[in-house]
Amino acid sequence: GAVVSQHPSWVICKSGTSVKIECRSLDFQATTMFWYRQFPKQSLMLMATSNEGSKATYEQGVEKDKFLINHASLTLSTLTVTSAHPEDSSFYICSARVLGEQYFGPGTRLTVT
Amino acid sequence: AQSVTQLDSQVPVFEEAPVELRCNYSSSVSVYLFWYVQYPNQGLQLLLKYLSGSTLVKGINGFEAEFNKSQTSFHLRKPSVHISDTAEYFCAVSVRDYKLSFGAGTTVTVRA
Numbered sequence: 001g002a003v004v005s006q007h008p009s010w011v012i013c014k015s016g017t018s019v020k021i022e023c024r025s026l027d028f029q030a031t032t033m034f035w036y037r038q039f040p041k042q043s044l045m046l047m048a049t050s051n052e053g054s055k056a057t058y059e060q061g062v063e064k065d066k067f068l069i070n071h072a073s074l075t076l077s078t079l080t081v082t083s084a085h086p087e088d089s090s091f092y093i094c095s096a097r098v099l100g101e102q103y104f105g106p107g108t109r110l111t112v113t
Numbered sequence: 114a115q116s117v118t119q120l121d122s123q124v125p126v127f128e129e130a131p132v133e134l135r136c137n138y139s140s141s142v143s144v145y146l147f148w149y150v151q152y153p154n155q156g157l158q159l160l161l162k163y164l165s166g167s168t169l170v171k172g173i174n175g176f177e178a179e180f181n182k183s184q185t186s187f188h189l190r191k192p193s194v195h196i197s198d199t200a201e202y203f204c205a206v207s208v209r210d211y212k213l214s215f216g217a218g219t220t221v222t223v224r225a
Contacts, residue, residue, distance in 0.1 A: 097211055106156040
């Protein structure tokens, strides 16, 4: 089956620093990837849609300058949380779409101290 | 826009008992419906999906769901649960843009 990986799986950073999270489709090419955010005991909220070779489309209320998304190739999308603050601490999950179905990565837990 | 309501936030159930997780959706257009399972600190795994055709959908791990258009529901069932079914379950809906809208989730706790 289609496999999506994320790196790192867990990251702790200091307030004010930036963190990059990678999302890779391992055995297929994905023209579209999605980034979600999940708070503890809550559902997933779509942050943005990432299309290869073009700018990401952000959902309402998501700061484009804070959450930088780059989809440089058909197998890699990155999410950079810039100038992170404790309220950015969350579980970030990506998914890759192929043939109409989304395959999810294992998630990255970000803790900002 | 479409939305999903999962009617039960927590469902405790004994091992080998049946379980039903309820999901209702709202949409002005035709939808695709999904059930996902999430184990602690992991991503989501697709249990089953309804795109078209037969309203009874069978998925992995013995789960099934029935699409009911008149009641705008997509309830998930399993006739006999195992301890390993303890997890968070999410119902989701999408339309042609493939963006998924998730319900709040249902925590299933299976007890021996």
